[in-house]
Amino acid sequence: MSFPQHRPRRLRQSPAVRRLVRETHLAPSQLVLPMFVREGISEPSPISSMPGVVQHSLDSLRRAAADAADAGVGGLMLFGVPAVRDSRGSGADDPRGILNVATEALVAEVGDALVVxxxxxxxxxxxxxxxxVLDAQGRVDNDATLERYASMALAQARAGSxxxxxxxxxxxxxxxxxxALDAEGFTDTMILAYSAKYAxxxxxxxxEAVDSQLVGDRRTYQLDPANGREGVxxxxxxxxxxxxxxxxxPAMPYLDVLAEVRASVDIPVWAYQVSGEYAMIEAAAAxxxxxxxxxxxxxxxxxxRAGADAILTYWAVEAARWLRDTP
Structure with a gap:
């Protein structure tokens, strides 16, 4: 009889061996928790399409942030849901707008423990x-929008982000x-660019989570799902x-792009495991x-494994506890 010369199964024979030769490792500090805070509510409001995820009040946001810090996650990504909207998004750079107020609260609560x-x-x-912002023809005006982003950046930096x-x-x-940040002295404020964000x-x-008012789509500014090189x-x-x-x-449908970006830049590369990815697994599991x-x-x-140095995921706290409690 002829027996195999190469036996890769040797490296799979026990849990201890598999742990020892494992190529890809995940740590709580590599997970970032996206959080939603809604203006004008006093109790958390469940998001029906994302079981287990809520729109927070300011009080519940603080508690959840402390829980995340205790679990050892690396950071929190905060999204604000205002009570009033207008055509230019005035609440975004208002120092007393919900996102900036919530940022101040989180920095005070957990700013020493993780990255707000x-x-x-x-x-x-x-x-x-x-x-x-839209122009007279209803198209998104790129350069006018940049001015709004600069104002938002300064408001968020002043709030402590x-x-x-x-x-x-x-x-x-x-x-x-x-x-804009450097001109105002915020040279230490970091920028995460959502570079390859696909439509x-x-x-x-x-x-649903942000109560979006969108009419139409975002295909004139987000990337075409068919294009990989464009993301790089x-x-x-x-x-x-x-x-x-x-x-x-998103992360899952664009792992090829993620791998190409990781090979092409010498700065950290992150990925966002988005709401649809979360909802699909939760629904199938249910x-x-x-x-x-x-x-x-x-x-x-x-x-x-595809190359993300950190992952934004709605399971950040739960997964961090699994990782912490598993030898």
């Missing part, structure tokens, strides 16, 4: 739901915001413009079709 981060985009604050998540996908946004189908539950180009441009970190979003914990862990490992 803020979403820098107008879509939650506009009555038309787009990520920028350590990292600004530029998610609007306007041309030149990283350079414009970096210049895909996985954002539906998020729109955007990441290279953002790195050149001064981004400290670049992002690929029906008993998949093992929930194993599916969550496998999805996070897949994103890490």
């Amino acid at each position: 981060q803020t979403d820098l985009c107008l879509d939650e604050f506009t009555d038309h739901g787009h990520c920028g 350590a990292l600004l998540g530029l998610s609007g996908m306007m041309d030149g946004q990283t350079a414009h915001v970096r210049a 895909g189908a996985f954002y539906g539950p998020f729109r 180009r955007e990441a290279l441009l953002d790195a050149e413009e001064g981004a400290d970190i670049v992002m690929v979003k 029906h008993g079709w998949i093992d929930r914990r194993r599916a969550i862990e496998e999805s996070l490992l897949g994103i890490r």
Whole structure:
């Protein structure tokens, strides 16, 4: 009889061996928790399409942030849901607007334990739901939007945000915001550029989470799902413009782009496991079709294996506790 010369199974023979030779590792500090805070509510409000995720009141936000810090997650990404919207998103750079007030509260609560981060985009604050201001023809005006982003950046930096998540996908946004921050002395405020943000189908539950007013779509500024090289180009441009970190979003359908971006830049690369990815696993698990914990862990490992240095995920706290409690 002929027996195999190579026996890769030797490295799979026991849990101890598998742990010893494991190629990809996940740690609580590599997880960032997205959080929603809604103006004018006194109790958390469940998001029906994202079981277990809520719109927070200021009080519940503080408690949840302390819980996240206790679990050891690396950071919090904060999204604000205002009570009043207008065409230019005035609440976004209002010092007493919900996002900036909540940022101050989180910095005071957990700012020494983890990185408090803020979403820098107008879509939650506009009555038309787009990520920028509109021109007379109803199109998103790129350069006028950059001025609003600069004002938002300064408001968020003054509120204490350590990292600004530029998610609007306007041309030149990283350079414009970096210049505005530096001119006002905020040279230590970090920029996370959502470089490869695709106009895909996985954002539906998020729109409920922020009570989006969007009419139409965002295909004139977010990337075409068919284009991989374009995502790499955007990441290279953002790195050149001064981004400290670049992002690929969503994660699961764009792992190829994530791997290419990781190979192309020498700064940290993050990925966002978006609301649709979360909702699909939760729904399948609720029906008993998949093992929930194993599916969550496998999805996070897949994103890490593709090259993400950190992952924004709604399971951040739960996964961090699993990691902490598993030898």
